[in-house]
Amino acid sequence: MAAKIILGIWLAAVIIASFVYMSSTQGLGETGRIIIYHVPAAWIAVLAYLMATVNSLGYLRRHAIRLDRKAKVSAELGTVFCLLATVTGAIWSKAAWGLYWNWDPRQTSIVVLLLVYGAYFALRSSIADEDRRARLSAVYAIFAFLTVPFLVFIVPRVYFSLHPDLINIKERSFAMDRKMLVVFFSSLLGFTGLYAWLYNIRLRLEKLLHRAETRGEKHR
């Protein structure tokens, strides 16, 4: 319990620090502050997908429905953080460069992840049988995961050549000064903590719902 309160205060502190303690970013001004939220969100979105994939693999090997539950929960949270990352990215892009969308490699990648999440849930919602749903969505999650490394190589090259006059946005090219680094890493830690907490809650909720369902069936 105490840990959660600490988390709450921690992130509140991060928020305050990102505006007050940290000086405005060089090169990108005040809008650059959004990096404190945008990057950790994207990082968590990827982490969540990684967890979902691992759990999917586990499910296929061991056939334990609880692993499918874990995969689903990570994916759900991943989608939320992914949306957050996409939106903050677009806001930042608009504020800093005037366009909501600019085909920057990273912006494209985060949207692809969003599409993968969307596809995953579209698949899940179209299968009624629990075991089949778990099996097929696990296979899909793994497949989609395998194609991601390719994108890492392709996207920067393709989009740069397609839009040679694009403002080449290198988010990491501006150096983060000491203060910013501190706030950034604190935010990363905080976001991870938040994810862990949300994951825990969501998983417990799923378990309760699952138990209630199976109990309801037994009573029939």
Next chain:
Amino acid sequence: MAVCRKDLRVEFRTRYAYSALLMFAVTVMVTVSFTVGGFLPDSGVAAALLWIILFFSAMAGLPRIFAQEEEKGTAAALRMAAAPETVLMGKYMYNAVLLFSLAVLLVPLFFVLLNQSVLLPGLFLAVLLLGLLGLAAVSTVLAAIVAKAEAKGLLMAVLSFPVLLPLLLTAVKATHNCLAGSREGVAASMLLLFCYDGVILAASFLLFAYIWDD
């Protein structure tokens, strides 16, 4: 192999799936040409259009390959008769053949209607080949998944797009270069497509059993 032959034989008799696929592709091609042709698309845009059309044609035409089995009730017999990998290979080859036959008719149409010329024909064909192999591979595996779900048609495209994105991006870029006559990056693209195809096929083999066995 026998699975592929069986499917081809069945298909040849009725030609239902193939003609539907062909008609769809031609319709899309014509629609695109009528609407975009007037703007005299350059090789880049044309390359993109070609692959978009191929993508959606595959989405429309290929899922039936597994759905057919489920519908006609031959699925159980197939399960007993052959190992999962064999089934996969057969279906894959069938899909590949289907796509190649489609391309044979569609690509000339593409050149004519969109007024394109290809300056590096050999490489263009190589890229096309690698791309279609990948498209067939992904379509086969995902068709198997979708066969067990509802709302097949829409689901197919939704699932396929993120997975196919590396292939589509690379193929479009390489095709664009081939049309325009520049060798730049084509070898790298082909290597990437080759690796991609390999990864997809390998993963399909490893995971197919989980999809196929009920």
Next chain:
Amino acid sequence: MTDLYFVLAATLATWLGLFLYILRVDLKIREAERREKI
């Protein structure tokens, strides 16, 4: 400068609201779990 403080206040308020909401959900689930055990 005041624009910045406005965004800060908005963000902070959002976070605190979110935090309290999640905490409430957590406690409710704990309640439900306790009931299960009984």
